[in-house]
Amino acid sequence: xxxxxxxxxxxxxxxxxxxxxxxxxxxxxxxxxxxxxxxxxxxxxxxxxxxxxxxxxxxxxxxxxxxxxxxxxxxxxxxxxxxxxxxxxxxxxxxxxxxxxxxxxxxxxxxxxxxxxxxxxxxxxxxxxxxxxxxxxxxxxxxxxxxxxxxxxxxxxxxxxxxxxxxxxxxxxxxxxxxxxxxxxxxxxxxxxxxxxxxxxxxxxxxxxxxxxxxxxxxxxxxxxxxxxxxxxxxxxxxxxxxxxxxxxxxxxxxxxx
Amino acid sequence: xxxxxxxxxxxxxxxxxxxxxxxxxxxxxxxxxxxxxxxxxxxxxxxxxxxxxxxxxxxxxxxxxxxxxxxxxxxxxxxxxxxxxxxxxxxxxxxxxxxxxxxxxxxxxxxxxxxxxxxxxxxxxxxxxxxxxxxxxxxxxxxxxxxxxxxxxxxxxxxxxxxxxxxxxxxxxxxxxxxxxxxxxxxxxxxxxxxxxxxxxxxxxxxxxxxxxxxxxxxxxxxxxxxxxxxxxxxxxxxxxxxxxxxxxxxxxxxxxx
Numbered sequence: 378x379x380x381x382x383x384x385x386x387x388x389x390x391x392x393x394x395x396x397x398x399x400x401x402x403x404x405x406x407x408x409x410x411x412x413x414x415x416x417x418x419x420x421x422x423x424x425x426x427x428x429x430x431x432x433x434x435x436x437x438x439x440x441x442x443x444x445x446x447x448x449x450x451x452x453x454x455x456x457x458x459x460x461x462x463x464x465x466x467x468x469x470x471x472x473x474x475x476x477x478x479x480x481x482x483x484x485x486x487x488x489x490x491x492x493x494x495x496x497x498x499x500x501x502x503x504x505x506x507x508x509x510x511x512x513x514x515x516x517x518x519x520x521x522x523x524x525x526x527x528x529x530x531x532x533x534x535x536x537x538x539x540x541x542x543x544x545x546x547x548x549x550x551x552x553x554x555x556x557x558x559x560x561x562x563x564x565x566x567x568x569x570x571x572x573x574x575x576x577x578x579x580x581x582x583x584x585x586x587x588x589x590x591x592x593x594x595x596x597x598x599x600x601x602x603x604x605x606x607x608x609x610x611x612x613x614x615x616x617x618x619x620x621x622x623x624x625x626x627x628x629x630x631x632x633x634x635x
Numbered sequence: 636x637x638x639x640x641x642x643x644x645x646x647x648x649x650x651x652x653x654x655x656x657x658x659x660x661x662x663x664x665x666x667x668x669x670x671x672x673x674x675x676x677x678x679x680x681x682x683x684x685x686x687x688x689x690x691x692x693x694x695x696x697x698x699x700x701x702x703x704x705x706x707x708x709x710x711x712x713x714x715x716x717x718x719x720x721x722x723x724x725x726x727x728x729x730x731x732x733x734x735x736x737x738x739x740x741x742x743x744x745x746x747x748x749x750x751x752x753x754x755x756x757x758x759x760x761x762x763x764x765x766x767x768x769x770x771x772x773x774x775x776x777x778x779x780x781x782x783x784x785x786x787x788x789x790x791x792x793x794x795x796x797x798x799x800x801x802x803x804x805x806x807x808x809x810x811x812x813x814x815x816x817x818x819x820x821x822x823x824x825x826x827x828x829x830x831x832x833x834x835x836x837x838x839x840x841x842x843x844x845x846x847x848x849x850x851x852x853x854x855x856x857x858x859x860x861x862x863x864x865x866x867x868x869x870x871x872x873x874x875x876x877x878x879x880x881x882x883x884x885x886x887x888x889x890x891x892x893x
Contacts, residue, residue, distance in 0.1 A: 392689035393702040422689050428747035431650035431680050444651040446741075447786075447829060483704075484814075485807035486744055489686035489751030495742045511797070528705075533876035537884060539769070539867065540876070541810060545803055549743035552799060571705060609797065618791035618798070626795060
């Protein structure tokens with residue numbers, strides 16, 4: 378008997394399939410297939426995914442008068458009355474051993490459609506609970522990788538760059554995945570994507586983009602051997618949710634000096 | 636002749652008007668009116684604001700084959716063919732001397748509807764250009780204030796808290812406003828909003844929420860006298876977009892040690 382094939386979910390959050398982001402998602406899908414993964418896709422914009430969490434999306438409300446997202450998410454999950462689009466995404470997440478998310482950095486963060494995928498799909502009471510999160514998260518044992526593109530050149534995203542430190546910019550998104558239990562691999566970033574042709578000439582830009590694609594494929598081929606980002610866990614925190622004295626802040630987020 | 640009344644725009648990004656976020660937006664509106672401001676509102680979820688930037692929203696495309704957001708934003712702005720909802724928001728932003736934005740922290744960031752308001756309304760070629768941004772931004776001379784609520788208690792958002800440092804979490808949103816030229820006031824945060832009743836008992840929670848509302852009103856009454864957050868500007872950066880040697884990184888974002 379052979380082991381069941383592993384499954385990967387490739388999420389793309391870009392309005393244009395023929396964009397460089399779309400190309401990187403294709404590279405991810407092809408590389409993962411070549412590695413023996415069964416690959417599912419969620420091309421969020423092309424699917425028409427609705428990212429706006431709100432009461433009208435819940436058919437059977439726990440409280441029809443006053444909408445509270447966590448209350449309604451738990452209620453709907455427990456009664457199996459979540460909307461069909463959210464159920465489908467949750468099913469994909471559960472099937473997937475590996476989650477890959479491709480997006481452009483817009484306004485120092487993810488596009489709205491991806492933020493809303495987190496808001497609507499990562500449901501309270503289903504994907505996480507107050508006791509099942511961080512290193513006790515329900516997705517423990519699964520791996521995830523965020524891949525981003527930026528318009529600005531790499532130095533502008535350095536620790537002293539005018540666009541802000543990419544390590545800190547990526548933290549909220551990496552932390553969102555770590556929160557539900559994923560082992561999050563160090564993010565992949567392709568810089569200067571929008572402006573590459575203008576800055577470097579078309580040939581140089583093309584060569585650069587091919588280099589980015591090859592680098593992403595290589596990162597994916599090593600995904601099982603890559604050391605995940607380190608995040609703190611329950612044993613590191615006191616009852617107030619602060620690091621215990623002497624415990625190192627592992628995340629890339631903590632300032633060295635408060 | 637009296638001076639023209641100042642105008643404020645109050646943006647709310649919460650699906651429930653009767654939520655505490657909705658209550659804080661009401662406090663902001665009432666306080667600003669009492670200060671003599673003419674107040675406009677953008678209740679993003681209630682307006683049905685569509686936050687997903689994509690080709691279908693551009694009637695006359697510069698490139699009908701391949702959608703690039705910045706290309707189409709500039710093209711549509713220059714030809715006055717932006718969609719009506721975006722035009723209306725831009726008009727409100729231009730009229731407003733003061734911008735107030737109220738939102739709950741969801742997944743370490745803003746709800747998708749607010750992220751998409753940045754993605755779609757802050758158009759390239761109209762709200763900013765490559766030369767008109769940061770301290771040369773088109774909105775220079777205007778002030779803005781972000782007000783957030785969190786579910787988690789305050790210590791979990793400290794520099795060593797398990798939810799991450801709120802000063803760093805707010806940076807991408809504050810920077811988005813600073814990028815287009817706003818003087819951004821230190822953000823207002825009301826903690827432990829969702830869970831307050833469960834944690835503290837209903838009476839204590841109610842008193843706390845009233846305290847938050849009073850504190851926000853006081854912050855708004857002092858808005859003209861409040862020192863804005865300090866962000867670096869063009870004269871601080873070298874040609875690569877890195878801080879020049881010896882220049883202090885003003886933003887709250889830079890890590891003390893890289």
